[in-house]
Amino acid sequence: MRFTYYRTIRLSDTDAAGVIYFAQLLSICHEAYEASLETVSIDLRTFFDNSSTAIPIVHGSLDFLRPIFCGDRLAIHLFSRQLQENEFEIDYSIYSRSCRAECLAKAKTRHVCIDPIARRRTSLPESMVRWLALEPPLPENR
Amino acid sequence: MRFTYYRTIRLSDTDAAGVIYFAQLLSICHEAYEASLETVSIDLRTFFDNSSTAIPIVHGSLDFLRPIFCGDRLAIHLFSRQLQENEFEIDYSIYSRSCRAECLAKAKTRHVCIDPIARRRTSLPESMVRWLALEPPLPENR
Amino acid sequence: MRFTYYRTIRLSDTDAAGVIYFAQLLSICHEAYEASLETVSIDLRTFFDNSSTAIPIVHGSLDFLRPIFCGDRLAIHLFSRQLQENEFEIDYSIYSRSCRAECLAKAKTRHVCIDPIARRRTSLPESMVRWLALEPPLPENR
Amino acid sequence: MRFTYYRTIRLSDTDAAGVIYFAQLLSICHEAYEASLETVSIDLRTFFDNSSTAIPIVHGSLDFLRPIFCGDRLAIHLFSRQLQENEFEIDYSIYSRSCRAECLAKAKTRHVCIDPIARRRTSLPESMVRWLALEPPLPENR
Numbered sequence: 360m361r362f363t364y365y366r367t368i369r370l371s372d373t374d375a376a377g378v379i380y381f382a383q384l385l386s387i388c389h390e391a392y393e394a395s396l397e398t399v400s401i402d403l404r405t406f407f408d409n410s411s412t413a414i415p416i417v418h419g420s421l422d423f424l425r426p427i428f429c430g431d432r433l434a435i436h437l438f439s440r441q442l443q444e445n446e447f448e449i450d451y452s453i454y455s456r457s458c459r460a461e462c463l464a465k466a467k468t469r470h471v472c473i474d475p476i477a478r479r480r481t482s483l484p485e486s487m488v489r490w491l492a493l494e495p496p497l498p499e500n501r
Numbered sequence: 502m503r504f505t506y507y508r509t510i511r512l513s514d515t516d517a518a519g520v521i522y523f524a525q526l527l528s529i530c531h532e533a534y535e536a537s538l539e540t541v542s543i544d545l546r547t548f549f550d551n552s553s554t555a556i557p558i559v560h561g562s563l564d565f566l567r568p569i570f571c572g573d574r575l576a577i578h579l580f581s582r583q584l585q586e587n588e589f590e591i592d593y594s595i596y597s598r599s600c601r602a603e604c605l606a607k608a609k610t611r612h613v614c615i616d617p618i619a620r621r622r623t624s625l626p627e628s629m630v631r632w633l634a635l636e637p638p639l640p641e642n643r
Numbered sequence: 644m645r646f647t648y649y650r651t652i653r654l655s656d657t658d659a660a661g662v663i664y665f666a667q668l669l670s671i672c673h674e675a676y677e678a679s680l681e682t683v684s685i686d687l688r689t690f691f692d693n694s695s696t697a698i699p700i701v702h703g704s705l706d707f708l709r710p711i712f713c714g715d716r717l718a719i720h721l722f723s724r725q726l727q728e729n730e731f732e733i734d735y736s737i738y739s740r741s742c743r744a745e746c747l748a749k750a751k752t753r754h755v756c757i758d759p760i761a762r763r764r765t766s767l768p769e770s771m772v773r774w775l776a777l778e779p780p781l782p783e784n785r
Numbered sequence: 786m787r788f789t790y791y792r793t794i795r796l797s798d799t800d801a802a803g804v805i806y807f808a809q810l811l812s813i814c815h816e817a818y819e820a821s822l823e824t825v826s827i828d829l830r831t832f833f834d835n836s837s838t839a840i841p842i843v844h845g846s847l848d849f850l851r852p853i854f855c856g857d858r859l860a861i862h863l864f865s866r867q868l869q870e871n872e873f874e875i876d877y878s879i880y881s882r883s884c885r886a887e888c889l890a891k892a893k894t895r896h897v898c899i900d901p902i903a904r905r906r907t908s909l910p911e912s913m914v915r916w917l918a919l920e921p922p923l924p925e926n927r
Contacts, residue, residue, distance in 0.1 A: 369535055370549055371528045371666070373659035375713045376833045377550065380655055381842045381894075382815065385808035386513045393511055393572075403572030407512055407802045408519065416807040420846035426904075429659045430535075430545030468807075478852075513806055517799035517855045518691045523700040523752075524669035524797070531666065549660045558665040562704035568762075571801045610665075620710075653819055654833055655812045661834065670797045677795055677856075687856030691796055692803065714819075714829030 360439040360493045362398065364391035365456065368431045379427040385419055388451040388466045391435040399490050412484055413475040421466040432456040433463070441491045445472045445480040502581045502635045504540065506533035507598065510573045521569040527561055530593040530608045533577040541632050551617045554626055560611040567605045574598040575605070583633045587614045587622040644723040644777045646682065648675035649740065652715045663711040669703055672735040672750045675719040683774050696768055697759040705750040716740040717747070725775045729756045729764040786919045788824065790817035790861045791882065794853055805853040811845055814877040814892045817861040825916050838910055839901040847892040858882040859889070867917045871898045871906040 366387055374380040393403055427433070434456050439449040451466040474481045483491075508529055516522040535545055569575070576598050581591040593608040616623045625633075650671055658664040677687055711717070718740050723733040735750040758765045767775075792813055800806040819829055853859070860882050865875040877892040900907045909917075 367536075367539075369532050370545070370658045370660070371531065371664055373549075374654045374833070375657035375659070375661050375830075376654070376835050376839065376841070377659050377661075378841070380812075381845060382655070382808045382811035385811065385845075386806075389513065389808065390511050394509075397509075397572070403512070404570045404801075407515075407571055407800070409802050413802065415802070415804070415852070416849065418846070418848050419807060419811075420844070422844050423842065426841070428546045429549055430539070512800045512802070513808070515801035516691070516796045517688075517801070517803050518693050518697065518699070518796070519801050519803075520699070522670075522797055523703060524666045524673065527666035527669065527703075528664075546659075549658070551660050555660065557660070557662070557710070558707065560704070560706050561665060561669075562702070564702050565700065568699070651820075651823075653816050654829070655815065657833075673797065674795050678793075681793075681856070687796070688854045691799075691855055712830045713833055714823070 360395055360437065360490055362391065362395035362437045364394050364435045364437065366390065366433050366435060368427060368429055368433065370429055373429045377428070381421070381423065384423075384427070384453065384464055385421055385466060385468075387433070388435060388437075388449075388468065391437045391451060392449060392468070395437055395439075396490060399486065399493065401486055401490070409475045412472055412481060414470050414472050414483070414487070416468050417471050418469040419467065421464060423464050425461065425463045427463055434459075439491055441483070441488070442469075444482045446470065447483070447487070447491055502537055502579065502632055504533065504537035504579045506536045506577045506579065508532065508575050508577060510569060510571055510575065512571055515571045519570070523563070523565065526563055526565075526569070526595065526606055527608060527610075529575070530563075530577060530579075530591075530610065533579045533593060534591060534610070537579055537581075538632060541628065541635065543628055543632070554614055554623060555617040556612050556614050556625070556629070558610050559613050561609065563606060563608040565606050567603065569605055576601075581633055583625070583630070584611075586624045588612065589625070589629070589633055644679055644721065644774050646675065646679035646721045648678050648719040648721065650674065650717050650719060652711060652713055652717065654713055657713045661712070665705070665707065668705055668707075668711070668737065668748055669750060669752075671717070672705075672719060672721075672733075672752065675721045675735060676733060676752070679721055679723075680774060683770065683777065685770055685774070693759045696756055696765060698754050698756050698767070698771070700752050701755050702753040703751065705748060707748050709745065709747045711747055718743075723775055725767070725772070726753075728766045730754065731767070731771070731775055786821055786863065786865045786916055788817065788821035788863045790820045790863065792816065792859050792861060794855055794857045794859065796855055799855045803854070807847070807849065810849075810853070810879065810890055811847055811892060811894075813859070814861060814863075814875075814894065817863045817877060818875060818894070821863055821865075822916060825912065825919065827912055827916070835901045838898055838907060840896050840898050840909070840913070842894050843897050844895040845893065847890060849890050851887065851889045853889055860885075865917055867909070867914070868895075870908045872896065873909070873913070873917055
C-alpha cells in the first residue's frame with residue numbers, strides 16, 4: 360500500500376521545548392495507517408477491538424532530521440509491505456507541504472497478526488492482504 | 502466567529518473502555534479553534550509562543566450526550582464571542598457527520614488575554630478582534 | 644472519598660506555550676481518581692473494560708488560577724460524593740507542593756453508572772458505594 | 786546513569802484495543818529520563834526551554850514483547866551512556882513489578898546537544914556529563 364496523509368501540527372502535539380513532542384510523531388504516523396485502512400473500507404472500530412484477530416505493533420522506530428513546529432503542514436508518505444503471512448512493515452517519510460524537497464523525519468512500524476485468545480501468530484485476514492497489495496491508481500499530487 | 506471542523510476519531514483518541522478518552526474531546530475542540538485561526542492567516546507558531554501577548558484558557562467544560570468511538574467522523578461547530586476587551590468564549594457542538602440530527606457532546610472554553618511578562622490582563626490584539634467578528638460568507642454544507 | 648495524589652508535570656504534559664496543555668490537567672485529575680480506586684483494591688483493568696457495568700464521565704470542567712510548568716510538583720486533592728444511586732461527582736483542587744497556600748487550579752467530573760448493553764442507568768456497584776463513603780483514617784500530611 | 790522509575794499504567798495510556806497505546810510507552814520512557822535528571826537537581830523547566838543549549842531526541846525505537854494493560858505496575862530501568870562529546874544514548878528495559886522475571890518491552894532514545902540558535906552540534910553541558918557518569922550508590926531494591 361502507498362498512501363499520503365496530510366496533517367497540520369496542533370498545539371497538543373508540541374511540548375515546552377517549542378517543537379513536536381518526539382513520541383507524538385509515531386502517533387501521527389499511526390493516524391496515516393488508520394486513514395489508509397479507511398480507503399479500503401475497513402471499519403476502524405471493529406478492526407481495533409481485537410475480538411477475532413489482533414494486529415499489535417511489535418516494533419517502532421523514528422528518526423528526526425529537522426525540527427517540526429506548531430502549525431507546520433505535513434505530508435506523511437506511507438509504504439507498507441508484507442514480510443510473512445502473519446507480519447507486515449510500514450515505512451513513513453514525513454515531509455513539509457511547503458518545502459517538498461525537505462524530509463523532516465522517517466519512521467517505521469512492524470505489525471504481527473495474532474489470535475487474541477491464544478496469543479499465537481495467525482495469518483493476516485483477507486482484507487489486510489488486499490490492503491497490503493494495493494497501489495494507488497494515480498501518483499499523489501494534490 | 503463561526504466555523505466547522507471535520508475530524509475522524511483515531512485510535513490514540515480512545516481508551517481501554519472502548520470509547521474516546523473524555524479529556525481528549527477538549528483537545529479536539531482546541532484543534533477546531535486552531536483551524537479557525539488559520540482561516541484568518543494567524544500563524545500558529547508565533548501565536549502560541551506567547552512572546553508579546555498570551556491568551557491562556559482560564560476555564561473549560563464539556564458534556565457528553567452519547568458515546569464516541571474509534572473511526573467516528575465528527576463535525577465540530579465552533580462559535581466564539583467577545584465577552585470583554587480582554588476576554589472571549591467559545592462554544593463547541595460536536596455532531597456525527599453520518600447522523601446530523603444527533604448532538605454527541607458540547608464543550609466550552611474561556612480565554613483571557615494577558616501580558617505574559619507582567620501577567621496582567623491586556624486588550625486582545627487586532628487580529629483576534631477581527632477573528633471574533635468574522636461570520637462565514639456562506640452556510641457550511643459540505 | 645478523600646484522597647491526595649502527587650504528580651510531577653512532565654514534558655509530555657506541556658505545549659509550545661511553555662505551560663501545561665489545558666486539557667491535560669483533566670487527564671491528571673483522572674489519574675488521581677484511578678489511584679484512589681486502587682486504594683480500595685479495585686482492579687483498574689476490569690473496572691474500565693465495561694463488561695458488566697460502565698461508569699462514563701458525563702460532565703467535566705476545569706478552572707485555571709495560575710500557570711503550571713514542566714517539573715512542577717503538584718498535590719491533587721480529590722473529594723467525591725454520591726449524588727444519586729447511579730451518579731457521583733468528584734471535586735479536584737490542584738496545589739503546588741512547594742507553596743501549599745497557592746491553589747493552581749480546580750476541576751470537577753460527574754460520573755453516571757450505566758448498563759453498557761442496554762445503555763440505561765443502573766445502581767452503582769457495591770465497591771463504588773464503599774469507595775464513595777470512605778474517609779481516610781488520618782489527615783494527609785506527608 | 787542507572788536509574789529505575791516506577792509507573793502505573795493509567796486509562797489515558799491505553800486505547801480501544803484494550804492495551805497501552807504503543808507510542809505512549811516512549812513517552813513513559815521519557816518520564817523516566819526526566820525523573821533521573823531530577824535526581825541530580827536539574828531544573829526541568831529551564832532544561833527543556835532550550836534557551837542556551839537544546840538536547841533534542843534524534844532517534845527513538847521500541848520493541849514490545851508482551852501486552853501491557855491498564856493498572857499494570859511497571860519498573861522502567863534506564864541506562865544512559867555518552868557516545869560523543871555532544872551525543873548520548875539511553876536504553877530502557879520495561880518490567881512488570883509483580884513479575885520481575887518478565888521483560889515487557891525495550892526502548893532506546895538517542896540525544897544530540899545543539900546550539901538552538903545556530904542549530905549546530907555543541908558539547909554537552911557539565912551537568913549532563915555528570916549525570917551520564919553517575920552510578921547509583923546502591924542497587925535498586927525497593
